[in-house]
Amino acid sequence: MIRFEDVCYAYDGVPILRHVDFRLEKGEAVAITGPNGAGKSTLLKMINGLIYPELGRYCYEGEEITAAKMRDHRYSKWFHQQVGYIWQNPDSQLFCGSVEEELAFGPAQMGLSPTEINARVEDALELLGIESLRRRAPFTLSGGEKKKVAIASVLTMNPSVWTLDEPLNSLDGKSRQWLMEFLAALKEAGKTLIFSTHEVELVEYFADRAIRIDELHQVKVIGIRQVS
Ligand SMILES: Nc1ncnc2c1ncn2[C@@H]1O[C@H](COP(=O)(O)OP(=O)(O)O)[C@@H](O)[C@H]1O
């Protein structure tokens, strides 16, 4: 479903992604690991169609993702509904005046009916146990609460692919445990998960494979367990 073919990418002439080549199947859980500055977030941005290969190709469900393709409004809307992105810093992701509005934003963009939007918002609030936060402004929330709201705002779009940048970062023990269980439930539900992480625990707990990027930006794809 996701295919990288010899993808290269540089910032201002400095190569960050070098000949990245892999293929991910639906339902796989894949960890992106490597030291700071290796290019994990860059790879996630590319998977999310925010930046594009300079060489090579990235295809999603057989369609090459390019700047031109993403200028097609209908396609990019569909694509962003298919591939959800949990940013490392929830402040980059949350921009509405209230938690409720934040959760309704994606489904409204998708053109769903007010009844359906409402149902999705209520389901997400309940599933994440954040009903009491519904009228709060996101910037007033704690780090763990913001992370939950960011997750809920992706959940209301029900994407097939979940991409998460350092999802456990800056979470306390309880929120970490909760998030691990949430990710396990997504995997169980057949979602494709792609997450960058420093945490061996998360890799061992879930990942079917790991994409390891080293400090020289060399990429290796490693099998962790048999994919059924
Ligand atoms: N927008 C940008 N402009 C220039 N350089 C960038 C930009 N974003 C990231 N970089 C650089 O690219 C390298 C890889 O960054 P990143 O993908 O964020 O790594 P990681 O997530 O693995 O820590 C780093 O050296 C970083 O400074």
Ligand SMILES: [Mg+2]
């Ligand atoms: Mg990063």
